[in-house]
Amino acid sequence: MKRLTCPVCGRFVYFDSLSCLACGTDLVHEPRAVEMRELAVRESCANRDAIGCNWLAEAPGGLCASCALTEILPDLSVSGNLLRWKRIEDAKRRLVQTLIRLHLPLVSRAGNRLRFHLLADEVQADGSVKQVMTGHDNGLVTLNIAEADDDRREAMRLGMGERYRTLLGHCRHEVGHFYFDVLVEEGGRRPEFDRIFGDPDADYQEALQRHYDEGPPEDWAEGFVSAYATMHPWEDFAETFAHWMHMVDGLETAVAYNLAEGADPFGGDPIEPLVAAWVPLSVAMNAMSRSLGQPDLYPFVIGPRVVEKLGFVHGLLRDRLASAA
Ligand SMILES: [Zn+2]
Ligand SMILES: [Zn+2]
Ligand SMILES: [Zn+2]
Structure with a gap:
């Protein structure tokens, strides 16, 4: 996430800030420009009062995107x-x-x-x-x-x-399934997918049963980002998709706060420099968590085969960026 600032006083504000703590300005977030604006009448999402949604409405008086x-x-x-x-x-x-x-x-x-x-x-x-x-x-x-x-x-x-189990993790995982349909199936990327992840047409119920009966293979960490990813190629893709999002969002935040440099996850960088920046950063974050008596922030290991899978997701999404540019 980029670092956001108050449009009036320039102080730093959070992604979910409803107002600036320094100058009191009411804020509205413009998700397309990724910036905070001073809130104007009927500009806010209709859910602002109910749940504190600080996004801009798509149309006056309506909901946000x-x-x-x-x-x-x-x-x-x-x-x-x-x-x-x-x-x-x-x-x-x-x-x-x-x-x-x-x-x-x-x-x-x-x-x-x-x-x-x-x-x-x-x-x-x-x-x-x-x-x-x-x-x-x-x-x-x-x-x-x-x-x-x-x-x-x-x-x-x-x-x-x-x-690891979080609401954001669930959101990122579940949309990974949707973008399998959109970017892999409809995008004509099945041969490459099948080579890297395996056959997604393999029987799902059978795989689910096996996973809950036998658990993941002992050496799962060599090829998968999580134990759950071993269950079926679909789940492997959704887990990898979620981790790609964790990585690019985490890296962008780190760069915005001067904790990492050189990596531009939304730019044209290939996967390798992003992983090379993310791994030491996640180790440092975990060490920091442990210093404060908290569980690891990012309790995962990214092995070479996981890099290949992340690279596949990265290629799909870089294609989107390139075609939108
Ligand atoms: Zn302010
Ligand atoms: Zn909203
Ligand atoms: Zn799933």
Whole structure:
């Protein structure tokens, strides 16, 4: 993320700032220009008062580009759901900001629109619980809003033996499935994909069963960015896509705060210098986290085969940047 400043006094403000702490100016974020403006009447997203969305409305009095993608909100009469919705939208704006920067289409050639349903588990009349599965289907991303509760998300992370579980990570992973359809399938990149990731037409249910019965292969870290990525080539791609986004956003932030130099993730750099800048930076971030008694910020190792996979994603997205330029 770029470093943002107050348009009036020039002090530094955050991506989610609603006003400048120094001069009190009300702020609105313009996601296409990636800049903060002084808020004018009817310019803000209609969700500003409800959930603190600080983005510019697409049309006066309407929603912003990110909130507009949410088709189903949680039931706001349920206590806690307003906060869950807010947390999910906070994470989603970071995702959508990157999608806008990359000029990625929000509709596939087949006509599937990227959209979000934020749903809760439901207790049925017979007392059983109908669980919401977080996932993707033809552009529809379903998120279980329980993921917005820190205690429940952490319990799920531990239960699944994962190293990392965040709302932003879910957002980035699930849209990875959508951009598999858009950029790989519809983009005619299957031969290269199949060579690097394997056959995405392999039986998914069988792979899922095997993953939960046997776990990942012992040497998974040599070829995959996460244990979950070993499950199926689709999941490998979605995990790699999410990590590409973690890396470019993290690198851009580091450059903006003078913590790294020379890497321009949204420029024309190939993957190798980006990874070469990211790896020592992530090691330093982890060391810093440990110094403060916190868990590792980026608990992952990027091996050579993962670099190849990240390079494939990077190529797809650089093509987008080049074609939009
Ligand atoms: Zn200011
Ligand atoms: Zn909004
Ligand atoms: Zn997935």
